[in-house]
Amino acid sequence: MKISELARRAGVTTKAVRYYESLELITPERLSNGYRNYTEDDVRLVREIRTLQRLGIPVERTRPFLECLAAGRPYADDCPASLASYREAIDELTERIEALTARRATLIGNLNAAAHRGSGVGxxxxxxxxxxxxxxxxxxxxxxxxxxxxxxxxxxxxxxxxxxxxxxxxxxxxxxxxxxxxxxxxxxxxxxxxxxxxxxxxxxxxxxxxxxxxxxxxxxxxxxxxxxxxxxxxxxxxxxxxxxxxxxxxxxxxxxxxxxxxxxxxxxxxxxxxxxxxxxxxxxxxxxxxxxxxxxxxxxxxxxxxxxxxxxxxxxxx
The missing domain is CATH 3.40.30.10 (Glutaredoxin)
Structure with missing residues (x-):
């Protein structure tokens, strides 16, 4: 199939597909006329990349999941490397949550202090x-x-x-x-x-x-x-x-x-x-x-x- 059909079926842009190719996350075969030919496997890989992106995993770090599929596993997270990537993403997200929570607490404290400043009841x-x-x-x-x-x-x-x-x-x-x-x-x-x-x-x-x-x-x-x-x-x-x-x-x-x-x-x-x-x-x-x-x-x-x-x-x- 052509790149436009792959992009449509996977729910991404053709520009995104080309970016995945540049990272060698997908490697379509080349026809004799030089055109790329994408397969159902490529559709599945691109869909997996899109799903992982929605979870906050950067495109560059989806490789372990794609390699797990390429190895014949039914699920992209059936491999130890995939689980390690999950844990890494969770750790980074936890750090972000803690930083945002601390920032939120500071903002609430500032707001509370400003609300009470000079507001003696009565x-x-x-x-x-x-x-x-x-x-x-x-x-x-x-x-x-x-x-x-x-x-x-x-x-x-x-x-x-x-x-x-x-x-x-x-x-x-x-x-x-x-x-x-x-x-x-x-x-x-x-x-x-x-x-x-x-x-x-x-x-x-x-x-x-x-x-x-x-x-x-x-x-x-x-x-x-x-x-x-x-x-x-x-x-x-x-x-x-x-x-x-x-x-x-x-x-x-x-x-x-x-x-x-x-x-x-x-x-x-x-x-x-x-x-x-x-x-x-x-x-x-x-x-x-x-x-x-x-x-x-x-x-x-x-x-x-x-x-x-x-x-x-x-x-x-x-």
Whole structure:
């Protein structure tokens, strides 16, 4: 067969085939007219090279596997030299993972330090004039009851909803990946100079969004180390409002804005009315592979909730 047919059947380019020939990984016969003639064996060899490349083994180091096939073995890794190549590739990958893990830990440490720098909790000068009232909880807050409104959530598929975050990126909630995403959902955060809805403190589970958020900020690094891939706060407040919260509280994670409460409608999340507005009830979702793995509801006290999530992650490692 011609080189173009070989490339098509093996799923590579003709340029790649010529490169393999230059390394003498494949050696097609020459016809009397000078043209190369490729065989089914060459197709098998090129496919094997492509498979090994996908595993991270460089083309130049696939020779032991190809020689194993050429020796008549049914599998390219039936030979001792192939196994040695596996071990070598694994050792190199382990070194890379360890280096990346160390780099990630340093970045998380830097992010955590930057998030806490100058962010003394309760200080009007550091968190915004008048904001101290939002960082403390009254002693007589009513405790929310478990009304069963979240019982259906574990195992539920997350709908393909796209929300904007405070980094101005579109986040698709059902495509957050195989790592656990912590999404804590809250009614609204108070802001200096902005009145809370009338009777806010008397609504079970309403008060405490800012202390809850500060808890996730303070435990952010611990949550990542416990297996959380991402952390998001989510409310119906618009992105501009949430950006102010991110800056004032120096949050190391992004917030998601869902002004239409589309996630509440898509998953059947509990909501309530205040000042003529429909708001999320406070709950937290652990999302993995497009499904709800666990739901925290009801949540009380909100200022201790991040620690509750951290405890759960540590007790349920993947």
């Amino acid at each position: 200080s009007p000068e550091e968190t915004g004039r008048g904001s101290g009232e939002y960082l403390t909880l009254p002693a007589d807050l009513p405790v929310p009851e478990d009304d069963g409104a979240a019982d259906q959530l574990p195992g539920a598929k997350v709908p393909p909803i796209v929300l904007r975050n405070t980094a101005d990126k579109a986040i698709r909630l059902d495509a957050l990946g195989p790592r656990r995403a912590v999404i804590y959902i809250y009614p609204l955060t108070g802001r200096p100079g902005t009145d809370l809805p009338e009777g806010w403190n008397s609504i079970p589970g309403a008060r405490g969004c800012t202390p809850e958020t500060c808890g996730f900020r303070d435990h952010f690094q611990d949550l990542l180390e416990a297996g959380a891939g991402r952390v998001f706060g989510l409310s119906s407040q618009d992105t501009d409002y949430q950006n102010e919260v991110v800056e004032r509280l120096r949050l190391p994670f992004d917030m998601l804005s869902d002004p239409a409460l589309s996630l509440a409608d898509g998953l059947g999340l509990p909501t309530f009315e205040a000042d003529g507005r429909r708001l999320f009830k406070r709950l937290t979702l652990i999302v993995r592979d497009g499904a709800v793995e666990h739901a925290f509801y009801p949540i009380f006290p909100p200022n201790e909730h991040a620690q509750q999530v951290l405890t759960w992650l540590r007790e349920h490692p993947l």
